[in-house]
Amino acid sequence: MALKRWIAGSLMLACILCGCGTQQVQTGQTNGSAAVQQETDETGSASGSGEPSAMTDDELVDPPLGEDAVSEDAEQLPLSGLVICLDPGHGITSASRQEAVSPLSSETKAAYVSGAVGNSQTEEALNLVVAEMTREELEALGAQVVMTRQTNEATVSNIERAQIANEAGADLCIRIHADGSEDSSVYGMSMQVPAGSLLGTPSIEAPSAQAAEMILQAVTEATGARNRGLAQRSDLTGFNWSEVPCILLEMGFLSNAEEDARLAQTEYRQQIAAGIAEGVCRWVRAR
Numbered sequence: 124m125a126l127k128r129w130i131a132g133s134l135m136l137a138c139i140l141c142g143c144g145t146q147q148v149q150t151g152q153t154n155g156s157a158a159v160q161q162e163t164d165e166t167g168s169a170s171g172s173g174e175p176s177a178m179t180d181d182e183l184v185d186p187p188l189g190e191d192a193v194s195e196d197a198e199q200l201p202l203s204g205l206v207i208c209l210d211p212g213h214g215i216t217s218a219s220r221q222e223a224v225s226p227l228s229s230e231t232k233a234a235y236v237s238g239a240v241g242n243s244q245t246e247e248a249l250n251l252v253v254a255e256m257t258r259e260e261l262e263a264l265g266a267q268v269v270m271t272r273q274t275n276e277a278t279v280s281n282i283e284r285a286q287i288a289n290e291a292g293a294d295l296c297i298r299i300h301a302d303g304s305e306d307s308s309v310y311g312m313s314m315q316v317p318a319g320s321l322l323g324t325p326s327i328e329a330p331s332a333q334a335a336e337m338i339l340q341a342v343t344e345a346t347g348a349r350n351r352g353l354a355q356r357s358d359l360t361g362f363n364w365s366e367v368p369c370i371l372l373e374m375g376f377l378s379n380a381e382e383d384a385r386l387a388q389t390e391y392r393q394q395i396a397a398g399i400a401e402g403v404c405r406w407v408r409a410r
């Protein structure tokens with residue numbers, strides 16, 4: 124059956140990617156003197172104002188693969204029974220409002236923030252394409268995938284993104300972003316992880332860090348990208364409201380011309396998606 128061959132092919136790809144990497148994953152700062160530089164992400168300014176376009180539950184939750192896929196074979200796939208939330212960062216919206224940065228704090232931040240912009244692409248579009256590719260990889264391995272958005276025009280706040288993962292009972296939420304920096308020479312991939320006293324669910328800290336290390340390692344192996352390590356964030360709304368393990372991949376810097384060009388290539392994007400799926404497999408085996 125064609126599906127079986129396709130799944131077998133995907134598994135072979137996963138096996139090829141599953142090398143015994145010797146690269147050391149480092150936690151925290153990995154590039155000498157400077158801390159890992161992040162785009163402003165949730166802290167940037169949203170532009171304009173207007174009518175939010177609400178997404179329905181139907182748009183947010185992917186349907187199952189179909190009867191063929193939900194056969195006895197699904198039970199034997201490596202990620203069977205796993206629920207993964209994929210959160211492609213940002214979205215095009217004219218809405219503007221504030222929301223609480225944490226369930227434990229009255230401090231607020233912008234609910235909708237524009238992403239980074241490169242010469243070749245805008246971040247929200249890149250994030251969505253890679254998320255869709257990652258969904259295909261994960262579903263082929265048997266996972267159930269929930270998306271926080273499936274269109275570039277989307278008004279989804281950072282609290283709402285966390286709530287989608289929470290309500291799905293996700294085993295892991297992977298937030299997919301790209302970086303920007305004032306310094307165009309900065310490049311590489313990093314993973315942001317929840318930390319600090321504003322976390323509504325402190326117990327997500329350890330499993331998130333474990334998943335982040337394994338997935339960042341796998342993605343940098345799959346792509347050859349520079350591994351900039353993990354960065355602990357106590358200020359991200361999407362982390363502080365998350366009740367499930369949650370990590371944020373920064374796929375590279377759109378402000379770096381070479382990395383921006385690489386991130387515009389379909390093959391490179393596919394390598395990122397395959398690397399994420401491989402990292403999820405490693406995490407599932409290890410946890």
Ligand SMILES: [Zn+2]
Pocket residue numbers: 162164212213238239246300301302
């Ligand atoms: Zn971003």
